[in-house]
Amino acid sequence: MRYIDEFRDERLAGKISEEIRRIMPRRSVRIMEVCGTHTHNFFKFGLDKLLPGNLRLISGPGCPVCVSCRDYIDTAINLSSAPGTIITTFGDMLKVPGSSSSLEEERAKWGNIQVVYSPLDSLEIARRNPANNVIFLAVGFETTASAIALAIFAAKKEKMNNLSFLTSLKLIPPAITYLAEDRSLNIDGFLCPGHVSSIIGMRPYISIASRYAIPCCVAGFEPLDILKGIHMLIRQIASKKASAQNQYIRAVTKSGNSAAQRIMRECFCVTDASWRGLGVIKRSGLKIRDAFSHFDAAKVCHPLRKASRRPQAASGCKCAQILKGKARPDECALFKKKCTPENPFGPCMVSQEGVCNAYYKYS
Amino acid sequence: MIRVFLWGKWRWVISGRAGNMCLAIPMKVKEIEGAFAQVQTGTILRRVNIQMLPGIKKGDYCLVHAGFAIQKVDARKARESLKILNEIY
Numbered sequence: 521m522r523y524i525d526e527f528r529d530e531r532l533a534g535k536i537s538e539e540i541r542r543i544m545p546r547r548s549v550r551i552m553e554v555c556g557t558h559t560h561n562f563f564k565f566g567l568d569k570l571l572p573g574n575l576r577l578i579s580g581p582g583c584p585v586c587v588s589c590r591d592y593i594d595t596a597i598n599l600s601s602a603p604g605t606i607i608t609t610f611g612d613m614l615k616v617p618g619s620s621s622s623l624e625e626e627r628a629k630w631g632n633i634q635v636v637y638s639p640l641d642s643l644e645i646a647r648r649n650p651a652n653n654v655i656f657l658a659v660g661f662e663t664t665a666s667a668i669a670l671a672i673f674a675a676k677k678e679k680m681n682n683l684s685f686l687t688s689l690k691l692i693p694p695a696i697t698y699l700a701e702d703r704s705l706n707i708d709g710f711l712c713p714g715h716v717s718s719i720i721g722m723r724p725y726i727s728i729a730s731r732y733a734i735p736c737c738v739a740g741f742e743p744l745d746i747l748k749g750i751h752m753l754i755r756q757i758a759s760k761k762a763s764a765q766n767q768y769i770r771a772v773t774k775s776g777n778s779a780a781q782r783i784m785r786e787c788f789c790v791t792d793a794s795w796r797g798l799g800v801i802k803r804s805g806l807k808i809r810d811a812f813s814h815f816d817a818a819k820v821c822h823p824l825r826k827a828s829r830r831p832q833a834a835s836g837c838k839c840a841q842i843l844k845g846k847a848r849p850d851e852c853a854l855f856k857k858k859c860t861p862e863n864p865f866g867p868c869m870v871s872q873e874g875v876c877n878a879y880y881k882y883s
Numbered sequence: 884m885i886r887v888f889l890w891g892k893w894r895w896v897i898s899g900r901a902g903n904m905c906l907a908i909p910m911k912v913k914e915i916e917g918a919f920a921q922v923q924t925g926t927i928l929r930r931v932n933i934q935m936l937p938g939i940k941k942g943d944y945c946l947v948h949a950g951f952a953i954q955k956v957d958a959r960k961a962r963e964s965l966k967i968l969n970e971i972y
Contacts, residue, residue: 522924523909523944523956526965535971557906610949638950640932663907667951670934715907718946718954741906744968751971770961771946771954780935780953 523770527742528565536747537570543751543758544572550706551575551753552845554696555713556583556873557741563882565743571750578845579875581695582713584660584688585612586843586867586874587795592688593618596657599686599821600626600633606649607633608642609657612871615864639664639671639685646675646683655817658685662719665689665806666780669787672808672815686817687808690793692716693724694804700732705845709735709753714745714768719784721776725764733762740768787812796867797843839866842875849879856880907948909956912941922947 553559559579562568568577581587597618600607607623614624614635627633636642642656658668668685675683696710712725717738725736735756739749749767756762766772784806793805808816837859838852849855849868859865861877868876910922910929920933922945933939933952945952 521958521961523961526961529968532968532971536968539971640950663948663953666935666953667932667949670932670951715946715948715953718907748964748968767964769964770957777935777954779937783935 524742527740527744529744533567533570533743533747536744536751540570540575540747540751540754541572543754544575545754545758546574548574548576549708549754549757550578550845551709551711551750552578552580552699552705552707553711554580554582554692555711555716556586556871556875556878557715558582558711558713558739558746559875560873560878561741561743562746563878565746566882567743567746570747575750575754577711577750578707578848579842579878580699580710580845581795581798581843582661582692582716583868583871583873583875584664584690585610585616585871586839587690587695587797588613588616588659588688588867589794589796590618591794592659592686593623594620595818596623596655596686597621597626599655599817600630602653602821604652605632605821606645606652606654607657608636608645608654609633610659611635612873613657613659615870616867617864617870639668640674642683643671643674643678643680646680647678650682652682653821654683655821656683656685658687658689661690661692661713661716662784663715665788666719666777666784669783672787672812673783675815676812681814684815684817684820685808686821687788687806688793689788689806690795691790691804691806693720693728694801695795695798696725696728696736697732698798698801698804699844700728700734702844707734707845708757709737711746711749711753712736712738714738714740714772717766717768717772717776719777719780722764722766722772722774723776729762729764735762736764738764738766738768738772740771795843797840835865837866839868839876842868849876850883852876907946907953909944910947910952912939912943912945912952915939915941920952922952 646654729736737752788806791807841847864870868874910924914921944956
């Protein structure tokens with residue numbers, strides 16, 4: 521078993537789809553898929569064509585690039601212009617528009633922004649460039665936060681003094697709680713992210729499902745995982761029950777990865793965080809603990825210039841509403857016109873996990 | 884055809900050119916070297932950090948994300964999932 525092909529069986533997908541149609545309530549049902557990778561795979565595998573017309577899947581804020589606020593991009597851009605600085609980043613961040621520029625535009629000007637696959641690649645770049653100040657843009661959810669924590673531990677062990685981390689790390693359960701509290705969204709169920717949950721486990725969803733009486737189901741990312749996750753949610757919705765269920769049992773346990781959680785706790789503490797589109801959510805982010813403050817770029821690096829703010833009022837970009845599930849990408853006037861993956865206007869079009877990007881590619 | 888397309892895409896993801904930040908790929912542990920392991924999927928070999936998975940062994944499958952093994956893939960539970968899927972109807 522390779523845990524891939526087995527979960528892409530077309531015949532089984534058809535059976536699950538038929539079963540969903542059989543148990544589907546007559547009324548309109550709204551399920552939010554919180555994770556951007558669910559959105560992407562949902563369209564990529566054509567699952568939208570297998571589901572009943574009265575089931576509406578709405579995309580949530582589960583794309584770390586999309587929810588990184590403009591100030592964060594502006595700070596990264598400012599830091600990149602300092603002489604001797606090398607910015608290392610995941611590829612998705614390059615095109616995110618800041619107030620007056622993007623990291624891609626800055627890379628064309630200064631040539632000092634490097635795309636990495638892993639936070640550990642930043643350590644290697646710092647070792648090879650001892651005279652340069654290397655700053656890693658540490659963006660992500662719980663899945664990535666533990667990896668970044670281990671990179672910080674490794675940098676501390678090596679006593680590196682030319683590497684720091686500009687963090688914008690966010691936590692998924694507080695964002696789901698925030699959305700569950702907003703009754704105007706009328707969400708009937710949450711399809712919860714599989715890989716975040718492989719770290720945090722099922723516990724956070726158990727309390728969300730019982731407190732807000734909204735069904736939650738953690739699902740994997742292969743087509744059968746996603747369909748079965750939706751099936752489990754519809755079954756709960758049809759029987760008017762709300763609990764936290766786990767479809768992705770091969771990777772998600774009740775308590776999650778306790779080693780990864782301990783690593784995260786040791787390196788970071790919980791703080792309030794600003795989400796693009798949602799605003800500030802209490803205790804929804806992570807910041808580097810004081811014991812590691814000499815690796816915190818926000819403390820050790822000082823931006824050279826203030827960003828000249830691009831006026832936002834005339835933008836017409838609906839990313840904020842889209843991230844809350846209040847609008848669909850095709851309801852935005854800029855979609856496919858001014859805003860395309862080659863020339864993105866808002867962050868949801870930039871990222872591979874962004875909902876506008878997925879709609880553009882597959883719809 | 885689908886598989887060829889996806890393997891192509893994965894090669895792209897693993898090489899670091901794509902940026903799906905929460906994407907993790909099941910890979911088989913070929914060799915353990917201290918805090919690191921050689922892992923494989925298809926023809927792709929990669930060295931990943933295994934500090935988050937203290938009990939991982941050669942031959943196990945793990946989910947790999949951004950150069951780190953983040954969780955073991957449980958073979959028994961995977962078979963159980965497939966059984967449940969096959970039992971629909």
